Amino acid sequence: MEHAVSTEPETTEDGTPEGTAEVSEAQAELEAQRVERERIERRKAEKRGPVESGAKLSGTAAELLAAVRAVESGAKPVGPVFAEEKPVRRPAAPEPARRAAPPRPAVVARSAPDADRVAAVRDVLVAGGAPEALAAPVALALGEGAEDVLRADPWQLLRVPGVRPEQADGFARALLGAESSPGDERRGRALTGWLLEQAALAGHTALELPALTAALAQRGVPDADAAVQDALAEGDALAFQDALDPAAGAQEDAEGEERPVRVLVGLERYALAEESLADGLARLVNSVPKGGGSAEEWERAAAGGGGAAGELARTVAGHGLVLHTGGEASRGESAVLLRAAREVGLRAWAAAHSPLGRDRFAALAGEAVAGVVTVAGLLAGAEGPGRDAEGALDLDLLVVLDAPQLDVETAALLVESLPDGVRLVLGGDPGVLWSVGAGRVFADLLAARTCPRVASRTPDPGPLGELVSGVGVGELTQVEAPGKEVVIVPVRDAGEAVHRTVQLVADSVPRAIGVPAEETVVITPGHGGAAGTRVLNAALKERLNPGPGRFGGFDAGDRVVYSPVPGRVLPGVVVGADRDGLRLSCSGAEVVVPRERVEGWVRHGWALTAHQAVGGRWPAVVVVLPGDAAAALSRPWVYTAFGRAERHLSVVQGVEQALPRAVAEVAAKPRTTRLPVLLAAARGLEQGAEQA
Template identity: 70%
Template sequence: MSTEPSETAEDVEPGTPDEPARTEPAGAETDPAEQGGGPAEQSGDAAEEGGDAAEGRQVSESEAELLAQRAERERIERRKAERREPIEAGAKLSGRAADLLAAVRAVESGEQPVTAVFEEAAPAPRRPAPEPARPAPPVTVEAAPATEVVAAVRAVLAQGGAPETLAVQTAGVLGEGAAEALRADPWQLLRVAGVRPPQADGFARALLGSAAGPDDARRVRAVTGWLLEQAAAAGHTALEMSVLTAALEQQGVPDSEGAVRDAISDGDVLVFQDPLPEAGAPAPQRVGAGAGEGQDGTEEADGADRERPVRVLVGLERYAMAEESLADGLARLVGSAPRQDGPDAEWERAAAAAGGSGGELIRAVAGHGLVLHTGGQASLAEPAALLRAAHGLGLRAWAAAHDPAGRARFAALLEAAAAGGAGTADEAGAEGPGTATVAGLLSGAEGPGRDSDGALRLDLLVVLDAPRLDVEAAALVTESLPDGARLVLAGDPGVLWSVGPGRVFADLLAARVCPQIASRRPDPGPLGELVSGIGAGELSQVAAPGKEVVIVPVRDAGEAVHRTVQLVVDSVPRAIGVPAEETQVITPGHGGAVGTRALNAALKERLNPGPGRFGGFDPGDRIAYSPARGRTVPGRVVRADADGLHLSCAGEALVVPQERVEQSVRHGWALTAHQAAGCRWPAVVVVLPGDAVPALSRPWVYTAFSRADRHLSVVHGVEQALPRAVAEVAAKPRTTRLPVLLAPQIPAAAG
């Protein structure tokens, strides 16, 4: 029986894109992914332009995220104003690359308006220190656009035949003048997540009539930006120019090369020339030396004066500047000597007390500003021991997780480490190291606050689950650390990469610019054995005497849904002792007969039936709340009233206004692997229907299977495709520039 694909481009939920749903332009190696279906299906990005948190009011996760994004935008504007030197061509090019360089020269010669997009960025100044916002009331109310703005946008959408349900999201993206902006340029609708060029074209024709053509400059500009935004959603920080022009041609742009040249001249995008490795060279990040100056001097000795081949990349300024800022910040941490907060003998005593790879981590952190730590769930005991030891030596030590649930789990681990006497005893106070979320730390809602220079008041920061860091968040973290501070990025390299652009943790592991400590603490039991084998590319049978792993074969989609509900409602509670409330279902996609929508409907009917009195939700429903794109927090519906939908997420109470419910709240009995990343449950049911094969990869399987603490059931309908995916399908490639940017700043591998 054939079923609808488990996750198609039309089924990607706003805020929770899963990589398998992304499609590639024909003939291109990497894609500006085309996510989202029609506007009616996708209500878009949950991140909204909002104001600062009011004084004395608790700052929510979404507001913390927006504050961090606003600080990043302000920093980019300052950097644009300070850039002075033009980028030199650096290589002889022809064809499309030559056309791009001609555009550069036109700007520099005055033939085109002078913009700052081709100028070399100066080091970013530190931001002024924001005053920490201290939470007071226990309930946070999510902000919504002004009612009159939404009403005006709704009228324009109705006139253009677009779904009026997009009004709130469009108003949030385009701001107070959203209605006027849409009338002047209907293709601005492409800035709303989930809207694709065909829908925007139809909207433009309804508003402009025959004046709306495929070569309209407004359309060309909007489609170019949309493709680069889709590429960022697929994880790329830039695209090869040939990939972008091919994608533009697919979208009906008559002169794709001219469109790129115009975008460069107008300052909409940046162009880069990154050196390619020589034939037989070990890695691309080591080709950043100047002309005639090899890493070991061999080029200069041989008298070679050959020009290196380059690849021409095009990217949005937002992500390009973030990646450059990240490289600058990492180089500063690697190059600055950590502050000595105790004699080496004290660090060595702490390392000896921790022992094993935990001791190696403490020794590495003692002498280096940047350290990478890899391992599974059990390995988190080592960063916990490090933080306790550093706190005992007088360091201001903090850990940052990506969500409140991760923060709470690690705080409990710190308490266990203290009770077990891990590391050294606390001598600097009884409170111990601090824990926060990344967004809360950056916004000032959590953590130690900032000093007069804008730097965080800490000496050691451990970022947990580091593969989830995208370039923007990572840039803000590194830029916020003071000179002499230590940064540890800890995580499991086998899980899915960040939803946002970049592959920061993977790039740093490949670049080998700092010490890397691999934990030797394996995750215990049959589940640990199974997941460890998947990480090595092997799906093997494991002995599970306590029914830790159960395989449930199914023949079709209907049976898959039936068996999943049976497992959650009856089998797992009865045989394993884990109640339905603590069992999580994970499936590859949102759409299809066995996607999250279908499974959530079936599970709600059995576990919390009701009429869906408020936007399809009833008190007691399990939900997945997306305060920003790519971030998901599991929770429950408490009640609904005139203020909105009241939620409890990881012990935090918040209210989502009625206008925001559709785009930021989904039922959460069933999640995708990207939504589930970073969370763990006592029991997990992974559903793999027959049509899930295209979505399967080793990182997907590794992430889904490793979410279980005690029990894993696999509803299996893909037969031999599962072991093949584990053995053969690696992470989808991403185009990033971080290794090339690091090469000239960190000339030799450390550690």
């Protein structure tokens, strides 16, 4: 039985987009994604033969397990081990600091619309009583001839982010008069697309047909089935019939019986991404030899050894795709694998979700070990090894950290960028919040069981580790915290929650724990409300860095989050401002945000949502749970928020029994995706080819 589908956002967080280190990198990433999507479509159009096996690893690859155990056991100090020279077939992996950054692609997509087009759109908006401020977004969304498109179909206004159906209906009535009606086929098509976009914001890559038609009926569409058919006929959406049980379905087909299916409707971009991702993962799995050669060498090197990192390396040796699960402590196993792989000359890299995660993992792997980047920087060409002559990333091993944060489009771009024969390790904690973007890639792969999974047995240490581990299994337990690692602060209302939070950050935590305010982060369920990020940031600014907000609401010294690209947040500090824009320092890099982008791309950052905090950890964390936050709580939210603390966690608690109830009973909201079915189909084709 399929879960009920919600087309509303998954949490009260608004999915504030996160960003890379500077504006040009954000633009480069968008263009890189456009180029990769074109590459995906070309690949799908080609008639591909059997996937060729990847080249066997060099003899030095067989030394990886030995190096792993040497590092892990302490038999060799890290420095001398990786300073030794050994004969290898390939030169040692290059250090990123010593190679020029790969050229960034020219930005040609999504350029600002010209003034004449914006003026023409403005005239149509004014005629329909819509705000003139929408002129540029409409011109950008509808492209050439936007004003004519809008006159012919006023409901196309729904293609602009933030526009609601009731607003588009009012605009249509003003333009069309008596011709406007709830049953207008143009309205039905536009609402179908809008509902699918809203579903994507909530994490779904498609909707079951009954859920979609029910949502259309709730919006006043008299013939929802016809509206969906119109959208399909116009190419605004795609329909799919997926077997509810692919394995059983294949058997029933052989017996001539009808197999049960579900009908899904989705947008083309997510359909292409999921299909490309499934094909790409199958390619990686099939392009690594199943036995003999390098796999046997890796196994011999691992014989008689032990250790968590050794188990991970032994599994990676024989498979092109490996899932590595565990908490914060499991990153140490990935760090050992990366160091050992690079020591034997393999082109090994690790990619984190955020710059904070990148910097933390680089410190864990060792400053002398290069090869740690962000996923965004890797895809944009701003970080990493660059690409080979065929456009694939020039590497042998890629370890992706924070894999639960991969949305389906990013995952597809990443997998399509990998060459045949590469080994891909997707690592992360299954208990944290899923990606801001559509899909649940890591969870789908875990459920599909199409590749090996190595579960770390290394527990997170101390009272904080014990607390978070309990939350992960649905238990909110009281832990012994002799060093005040965990403190509960009960409050009666949101006003008291804000007051106590400011007191904790500015006074109590620095005095009692020794963590200064600039190393403490506040996490709360949403941006709005009486104790959301907006209110908390205003109160924290007034106490920690008061000022008139002379730079577009900001002052030098303000903590901020910079977010030019959807899905990522980069914390920083305001340095100043000049004619070029607002100047920030983000993870050691200087960022200049143009004046016209400040309002949309920069927020104050003493207080964050849990989604914004994913991928980062801070010495001290204050989690704020006012009484009105109870409905937003879930086990993944609490697990993620509590898990951001390294040394100290204060919980400002106003939800009373709603907190343990959420931990025990409220799991992640289900997401409708097609990836499990596509993975099962790919596996079935592979098995059929082997039997043939």
